Amino acid sequence: MRGLSGLVLGLVMGVAARAAAAPGDSPKMKPFIDQLMAKMTLQEKVGQLVQYSADMAVTGATIRADYQNEIEKGQVGSIFNAYTPAFTRQLQRLAVEKTRLKIPLLFAYDVIHGHKTIFPIPLGESASWDLSLMEKSARIAAAEASADGLHWTFAPMVDIARDPRWGRVSEGAGEDPWLGSKIAAARVRGFQGDRPGRTDSVLACVKHYAAYGAARGGRDYNIVSMGERELREDYLPPFRAAVEAGVATLMPSFNEINGIPATADPMLLQKILREEWKFQGFAVSDYTAVEELIPAGFAADGAEAARLAFRAGTDMDMQSGLYQKNLPNLVRQGKVPMAEVDRSVRRILEAKYRLGLFQDPYRFSNEDRAKGVILSPPHQEHAREISRRSIVLLKNANSVLPLKKQGTIAVIGPLADDGLNILGNWSAAGRGTKTVTLLEGLRQVGGENVRIVHARGVDLLDDEVLHQTLNEHGAGLTKDPRGAEEMRREALRVARGADVVVMALGEAESMSGEAASRTVIRLPAHQQALLRDVKATGKPVVVLLFNGRPLVLGMENEVADALVETWFLGTQAGNAIADVLFGDYNPSGKLTISFPYNEGQIPVSYLDKSTGRPMNPKVKYTTKYLDAPNEPLFPFGYGLSYTSFEISEPRLDSERLKAGQRFKVRVDVTNTGSRDGEEVVQLYIRDLVATVTRPMKQLRGFRKVFLKAGEKKELVFDLSVEDLKFYDQKMRWVAEPGTFQVMVGNSSRDVKATEFRF
């Protein structure tokens, strides 16, 4: 099949196709593309810069009815929201059989946390602090997606996020640029594999460039105002890490920064991305972002929008159609240089070449492979493993957890029997029917001696308008016809008859993600009321939280005996939660984003600075609130275990770190409890005095260590001068001599410190 289609293509393309080599990088790529481009008309070239959405999924506001005609006309370089071997083959056939030059299409999709086997939402998964397992999730997602006809995913999303009002915190890796960079690189490696052209890999697309997470007021698509130092130090590092890991594509963000929309910002897309970082791939706009330059007040009309975005460095236009419509004329009028069009076209053709699409345009559309890998048992196993590792134990009073595998457990709440919402937003081709629900997981893992009784208690939402709006976008929320009072009575009856109550409370999945900003980030009031009522029965209450963002949990933290953050864990959610609840897996997840004490603290992160009036609760004129602590309720790096760990003071090999040398920090970690378990030991530094003030803590290392009950291990961290660097007053990346603190602990709040000099 592959040989045959290669041959057919070769006959049509003549000399060029004969030069086509195996997938991947090859010396034959350049001559092949040179010859192909020599044959292309201007309009055909522009076609390569155009991407339209198919109608298999809706990820934005518009869909063109005629995208298939545009493919046949050779006016499209890429299609997104189309998958399955059959459908991608059907569309690919239009491109390679109906168009003059037979250039294959690139198929893209938002494979954000799994394709059909769905893993935890990225924020949840980051709480595992397990880079190799996160890489594996991306690898599996790529294997499933590529078998389903896809070449390219719009992931990883690496936006640093410190404002949980912004719904898209769920898609990233939290608040910390250092950890975020490691995770970004791991995910890029996972999606793309170790070399271009593998049929079990997809191109990655790092997004949204840049500072999208700093949208003012946490309101999606809103503006960003930010100085260059903050941008470079806090928001750009994960993008740079992705570029260094070889990411093939990048997506500019919807937002403006300091008045310039990212889609049309040469400083971001040329100076930083191309000149400083040497990015070699191509940039695709976000959904209709080119057209959105008009309502933003940045471009007067479509032609101007196309010119500004293209000349700034956005190579491909997703969905607005404005490149297709305007670029040929802009070139003819001399407003866009032909050389720039050629440069962008070449980048896109190179990506197609590396994928091997000129050799065989259908090599990713493979039913047999799809059947073999999609939702395969090893993928389920991994999903269960990464899911249980993503769970964060926030509170466990009187060791109410783990539960015994006997007696009666009342499972109450709207998310207990829900297979759809626990997939989380952006769940790609995932289906709720393939999900292990909480009830199923508890029954399976709990075994025969556990009696599980269930009551829904309340509907997920009692806000009519929100319920309806979310359902209009496919949320599938249902209402129990019995009405609130009867459901409540049933829940209390079930609770009274049980030994312990497990409550499944939280958000609907589409209450986080895109266009899902909230100003009050609490559990809906009717769910909180149910929790209070259930607690009043006197039974021990374990609250499981299902949510895509940090919530304000003061009340729940007081009322519940145990509080477990389960995010939206995906296909194996129920099994993974049951593993943790019954103690088959001892929880080890740690937050990668602060859970604020209240909404008024936002934005909040552990990377605070001291200020000239450091916080002192007893002194009036210091930096603090009158009505809340400065600290979040649950800080970055926080998470409990069923056992306890003791971490010693850090010990240093020497008190001086010298340029060019590495430097060792040692700590002893002891499992002081009675169960085996894992601890994430974290290392932070602080530069006490510098020409630019520095945060009071910055993560610079971590180790996830497994210890048997009673076991003790020495951990050794390596520090180097690179770890001390920052942007000085002249924006040079330097380490300055002076005294530094090094802190080691099991959260950003609980650390032991010592000092060294550089």
Ligand code: BGC
């Ligand atoms: C989102 C992107 C996504 C794109 C394509 C946009 O609305 O901001 O993250 O990749 O749609 O679905």
